[in-house]
């Protein structure tokens with residue numbers, strides 16, 4: 001029987017999602033499967049908002065940020081009635097399988113659909129790098145690049161004015177963007193949800209740098225949702241000789257053309273996801289570990305805590 005695969009993106013968009021959509025589509029078409037692009041995540045599935053894809057449907061998207069399919073967060077996609085509606089929409093066109101690109105919320109929806117007999121494979125697409133079952137998510141390296149470029153610019157002005165830049169980066173309860181960017185930018189201090197940091201400790205360290213006249217400027221990178229960076233910058237101005245300035249990088253981190261690493265990762269992962277479906281696998285999410293494609297049962301991935309790279313953090317501390 002001819003396989004028909006639907007593909008959707010869900011949750012926050014990430015650079016490289018389009019490259020993954022292209023890879024899944026072309027890999028499936030090369031195997032003579034039919035492919036449907038589903039718009040706006042699970043919402044589009046429930047509403048039957050999908051279109052049949054051919055090779056040309058995914059031309060000229062490899063290098064584009066965002067997702068041509070659109071995305072949405074749909075917390076109500078846990079209710080039986082809503083999932084049954086989605087399955088009915090799939091049946092209309094003989095769609096038997098889904099490839100879903102997103103984070104853990106996206107995987108959860110796929111896992112539930114699998115329990116209802118739909119074949120699903122999850123692809124990690126989020127800038128946060130917080131998906132279990134993979135060393136890196138699609139979009140992480142591009143967001144990291146965006147942060148590094150922004151901080152390099154901030155450093156120019158910060159150094160000229162003997163200031164301390166406090167930069168808030170994204171990473172929904174995952175400190176990877178903060179830690180990696182802190183290493184790449186030579187930050188003095190990094191604040192991540194895994195390790196944390198007290199305000200008094202930050203001030204004490206800055207006063208120390210100040211006292212030994214080691215620094216013309218300083219950089220503190222803070223993961224979002226942990227502290228008020230404006231208040232911290234003010235405190236720095238009041239208690240150290242640095243003048244503090246806060247910058248919240250915000251959604252700029254989610255945009256832009258994917259860097260080559262993300263294009264390559266998305267292409268490999270997309271092709272591998274289709275390979276798994278072709279070989280009868282389901283209810284698994286795909287990832288990269290030690291540069292090898294791997295897959296993990298979705299349920300197992302969802303309960304695995306994302307490992308924090310303590311050795312990388314310790315290295316940061318030695319180098320700061």
Ligand code: F6P
Pocket residue numbers: 012103126127128170171172224254
């Ligand atoms: O999950 C990606 C992410 O960008 C997080 O880093 C951030 O906390 C969240 O999405 C922001 O969500 P929204 O775009 O809905 O404001």
